[in-house]
Amino acid sequence: MDNGEIMVGSNLDENVLDEVRKLYQSVYDRTPEPSTENEVLVDVLAAGLHPRVRSQANGSHYTSTDELPLIPGIDGVGRLSNGQLVYFVAFDTSLGTFAEKTVIDLRRSVPLPEGVDPVHIAAAMNPAMSSWVAFHRRIVFQPGQKVLVLGATGNSGQMAVQIAKLLGASQVIGAGRDQERLDALTALGADTIVSLAGESEAAAKRLGEAAAEVDIVIDYLWGKPTELAMISMLMQRADRSRALSWIQIGSVAGPTAAVPSAALRSANFQVLGCGQGSVSTAGYIAEFPALIDAIASGQLTVNAAPFPLAKVEEVWHAPTDSAQRVVFVPTI
Structure with a gap:
């Protein structure tokens, strides 16, 4: 993504904006590194712009930590080093999924069936x-x-x-x-x-x-x-x-x-x-495989709208159709 303007208001002093952009870019440009045996680096293939992502970014969600700089994104589809595609839920940190690479905990991920559309999964899950x-x-x-x-x-x-x-x-x-x-x-x-x-x-x-x-x-x-x-x-x-x-x-x-x-x-x-806290992380993850099967088999329909990750700022501020789900991908 080009810069971090999605996280700041346009009415701020331009000098302040420049400093925030530099800080955000320094975080975004740094490739994250796994720190435990359950963590791996993945290539992010698709990540949805959910309402939950917006509330995460503006600090209004009840789980928000107000930690900045923030790379938004709470889930996505990634490719492991062996080529396996996985759906994953991100850590509850400031390093989200709107990036080309991110670190995931394998315990918070599930393999995807062969031939599944990453954009469709990222939009629907x-x-x-x-x-x-x-x-x-x-x-x-x-x-x-x-x-x-x-x-x-x-x-x-x-x-x-x-x-x-x-x-x-x-x-x-x-x-x-x-x-x-x-x-x-x-x-x-x-x-x-x-x-x-x-x-x-x-x-x-x-x-x-x-x-x-x-x-x-x-x-x-x-x-x-x-x-x-x-x-x-x-x-x-x-x-x-x-x-x-x-x-x-x-x-x-x-x-x-x-x-x-x-x-x-x-x-x-x-x-x-029903939400984070009333259902445990393990409870959510246990439901992933069956839901993925329902989506992959076409039993559930979603209107996905893919956009290049480089256009995240433009798309973030543009009016959205609530019947569509915006998904960012590395390239189109």
């Missing part, structure tokens, strides 16, 4: 992992259960719709604001779509009417839409003693949501999260 792990590690999912995906029009939401159907959900409901993307969900497995556009209370009412009987909610929104949806759905639920698991994964609509105390007392209703 992170957005798919959120709901895949939720279904496998946070609840006991039973085929035939009904699933609502809140925020289904983004990349992760689209994956959640597909994964729910792949795992045997009898009904998958996708909810979001963008009508064009909502309409496209039916081809991905959604049985019902609900628009959240317009006035919030009216949207919540529509959601309650359509999704009151679901067993599981995969929530990428949180905030006010979740507050209103919880009330609307529980009020219209025919049997409140039937279990409803609400899994909080993202917070696109706000970092906080007021959960009414009556909701927890008057219904068999649990709210739980």
Whole structure:
């Protein structure tokens, strides 16, 4: 990559910017070296620009250390010295995956099948992992259960719709604001779509009417839409003693949501999260092979948009399509 401007604001003094660029470049130009027996140097073939990467870089993610300079990137596809391709999750350090080479811990990686597309894997694994792990590690999912995906029009939401159907959900409901993307969900497995556009209370009412009987909610929104949806759905639920698991994964609509105390007392209703900490690193890694197989076999569709690594600054600041997943590659 040409310089480190993706990590600094354009309103800073130019002299300060120059010093930051030099510091960043000094880190980027230095080839990292393995320091333990489990570490190896890999050639990075593809690394995704996930929302998690952006929050890592701006310091807003709950795992951020604020350590600078920072090479962004949390996962990727790499080539080992013997030619084997692996999918890996990076260390929780400032040396990320937006580089030509990086050091990985083999215990945080899995081999990829022969002939797999590195860009496809790098684009799909992170957005798919959120709901895949939720279904496998946070609840006991039973085929035939009904699933609502809140925020289904983004990349992760689209994956959640597909994964729910792949795992045997009898009904998958996708909810979001963008009508064009909502309409496209039916081809991905959604049985019902609900628009959240317009006035919030009216949207919540529509959601309650359509999704009151679901067993599981995969929530990428949180905030006010979740507050209103919880009330609307529980009020219209025919049997409140039937279990409803609400899994909080993202917070696109706000970092906080007021959960009414009556909701927890008057219904068999649990709210739980899925992310780093609620699931161990070992738990995530254990799910990699099966998810990779689902992606490699074409059972899950992702819209990947590859760009040369040299254009990272330009792409980072450009408007993005949330239905696409940007992937940086060494060359195109």
